[in-house]
Amino acid sequence: MRRRRKKLNLKRILLVILVLLAIAFLIYKLATKEEEPVKIMMTDITNKDLAEAKELLKEYKLDISEEYKYNDDIPKDAIISQSIPKDTEIKEGDKLELVVSLGKRDLEKLKNDGINELGKVPIMMYHGIKNMKNSETSHTGGNVDKDGYTRTVEAFRGDLDFYYQNGYRMIKLSDYVAGNIDTEYGKSPIVLTFDDGNDNNIKVTGLDDDGNIIIDKNSAVGVLEEYKKKYPDFNVTAIFFVTSALFNQPEYNEKIIKWLVDNGYEVGNHTKGHNNLSNTSEKETEQVVGSVYKQLEGIIGDKYSKIVALPFGTPYNKTHANYKHVLNGEYDGFSYETVSALRVGWEPEVSPFNKDFDRTFLKRCRAYDNNGVEFDIKMVFRMLEKTRYVSDGDKETIITSNANSGIITKETEKEIILY
Numbered sequence: 001m002r003r004r005r006k007k008l009n010l011k012r013i014l015l016v017i018l019v020l021l022a023i024a025f026l027i028y029k030l031a032t033k034e035e036e037p038v039k040i041m042m043t044d045i046t047n048k049d050l051a052e053a054k055e056l057l058k059e060y061k062l063d064i065s066e067e068y069k070y071n072d073d074i075p076k077d078a079i080i081s082q083s084i085p086k087d088t089e090i091k092e093g094d095k096l097e098l099v100v101s102l103g104k105r106d107l108e109k110l111k112n113d114g115i116n117e118l119g120k121v122p123i124m125m126y127h128g129i130k131n132m133k134n135s136e137t138s139h140t141g142g143n144v145d146k147d148g149y150t151r152t153v154e155a156f157r158g159d160l161d162f163y164y165q166n167g168y169r170m171i172k173l174s175d176y177v178a179g180n181i182d183t184e185y186g187k188s189p190i191v192l193t194f195d196d197g198n199d200n201n202i203k204v205t206g207l208d209d210d211g212n213i214i215i216d217k218n219s220a221v222g223v224l225e226e227y228k229k230k231y232p233d234f235n236v237t238a239i240f241f242v243t244s245a246l247f248n249q250p251e252y253n254e255k256i257i258k259w260l261v262d263n264g265y266e267v268g269n270h271t272k273g274h275n276n277l278s279n280t281s282e283k284e285t286e287q288v289v290g291s292v293y294k295q296l297e298g299i300i301g302d303k304y305s306k307i308v309a310l311p312f313g314t315p316y317n318k319t320h321a322n323y324k325h326v327l328n329g330e331y332d333g334f335s336y337e338t339v340s341a342l343r344v345g346w347e348p349e350v351s352p353f354n355k356d357f358d359r360t361f362l363k364r365c366r367a368y369d370n371n372g373v374e375f376d377i378k379m380v381f382r383m384l385e386k387t388r389y390v391s392d393g394d395k396e397t398i399i400t401s402n403a404n405s406g407i408i409t410k411e412t413e414k415e416i417i418l419y
């Protein structure tokens, strides 16, 4: 009997131990389970309303950004796509890019608003700006010389007001050439160019206490800076084509070049000595083009524009033997590739999306007065009334009428929308 009792006690003890072990195991399990991070998975939010989706994701504190696109199938403000696919683990601060629908594109409205990205773009050609009034010149309007190569500052301010009030907004020449046009909806792009590096393009009168250049308010850039403030949505910019003399202010030249590219302007190439490229040898052509590129590179690295304004507008034909040396060449161990070349005068250029667009042979409009004839400013803008480029504000799309479908370039990856 006693022995049996002993056996029973042993069984009990074993049972208690087992139960205790089980409890310990459970506690261990529970404790370690708490240490395991909780995985959160991305859900499918496509087709959901943006506000609703944001509310849903709020607690996960994602870094959400949106891009808007037209879509025929997904209603306005609903999500077209999400950069993080569903069932992907997410954590605080993850970037989530959403494409949100603007709804169906209103073709009728585009037509009524005259959106036409196959329209023409004026590339205005200026040279000098002189601080005088129109009444002080003995020539027509704001022409300081007979041909209006130098323009009065009064006329220049008048030009800028005229462009702005007629719905033109400035773009960089490089952006026009590259078809990067995000001019606001319903407005037209215009490009301003200045040749020769006249000191009145950007006249520096001294340096301030911090060593920054002080710009004469009546030089071209002084006026352009004034218009940045006067019309903040004018998108003020211009390109200056220089020779090796740069802006003819040896003391300040380098500071000027740096200031220009740091303040939204462009600097391009007008050959070393304002050379007539119809008369240079092929080797000389590369010297006079390449040396200016090299000089600019030495001052601002690759921030100059690889664009040449052909002095005197020559050669007149691209078949000229020198032309290929304008576009490609080498000077003193420095090789260059010119993206675009500009001619002189007379009419607005085609859209960069026109199949006839040739960025290496672009026409400019002479910014001068001639009573509305011979392609003066008045005549050019009269011509543009019905033919001008009118932007939709989106640089990823090309919008125009069905009638223009035949003139659109085939070499574009942009979305083409016809009305």
Ligand SMILES: [Zn+2]
Binding pocket: 195, 196, 270, 274, 311, 312
């Ligand atoms: Zn020139």
